[in-house]
Amino acid sequence: MKELEERIQRDGQILGNGILKVDSFVNHQVDAGLMDHCGREFAQRFAKLGATKVLTAEISGIAPALTTALHLGLPVVYARKTKPITMPDQVYLTLAPSHTKGRMVELIISPEYLTHGEKVLIIDDFLATGATILGLIRLGEAAGAKIIGVGALIEKTFEGGRAAIKALGIPVESLASITSMDGGKIVFNGN
């Protein structure tokens, strides 16, 4: 998606260690209009797959997942990383390594909001190794839901996440696909 690629090229910062900082429009400050356009784009790409729910992980997946859900007319569930007191004792829980936190984090969903037979579209901000998204897929499968697709705003193709998800037979779409950040230069797929 041209608009997102251009924004990453203009405002993204490569911090080293494979970290792309997009805090000025995705992760700390959010460009609401851009998120809306990204949500509309995801909604169009996945429109025919008949999702019944959008699933993401707190925190930075919430914005693109919400706008996607809005354009699809669906509810969105975000997996929690700490269990709030409002959640029942019995939950779906898995562990996933966090790239930006350097440790394992819990992903927790209440069985109240993810149930057998649902068709789930997973939306997140980044697809890198796929660790968080694979965690969400495990939670969905534990609940007896079917994962019908995975969408990420920004993919780093050189970290292998897409292959791991496609190996499960799940379609993957990313709106900006980065093939290299070598030498401080961001290169997009097809450019």
Added chain:
Amino acid sequence: MKELEERIQRDGQILGNGILKVDSFVNHQVDAGLMDHCGREFAQRFAKLGATKVLTAEISGIAPALTTALHLGLPVVYARKTKPITMPDQVYLTLAPSHTKGRMVELIISPEYLTHGEKVLIIDDFLATGATILGLIRLGEAAGAKIIGVGALIEKTFEGGRAAIKALGIPVESLASITSMDGGKIVFNGN
């Protein structure tokens, strides 16, 4: 706002200790359409105050703040509760007691995204004691920004937050104002 009040009456659960569980449409599963309507309502109520940025706190403030920002055509910044590695060393940081966590939490904003002279509209899911929102106000003032208004989806009038904010001369709007949850019954202001 009638739509939100009706939804709280139908799907909200009183858990005791003054906790109102709205996890099925605000806090874990989010009704994207309802959030959009709430954002539109906030945008209308604050339209004339000339905000330049919407500010909230992760996690559950993000959805209503994003839709409000969308309707106002503004960016939204969400205060982080843990400092990500993408954030500079020098930050705005304050502590606020968390009702649902039972401990103090940090609220952190990068000086990159909140600057002198900005006119800030704070949006959050709940206004109870006002502790989180007062923390956001302190961060805004530390940055030299002017807080032009505070909007909350759900206010519990019996916890005193509104008075603490209004004492600072800041206008407060809530979309569903609960005056009592005694005996397991939710009573709204004016009903």
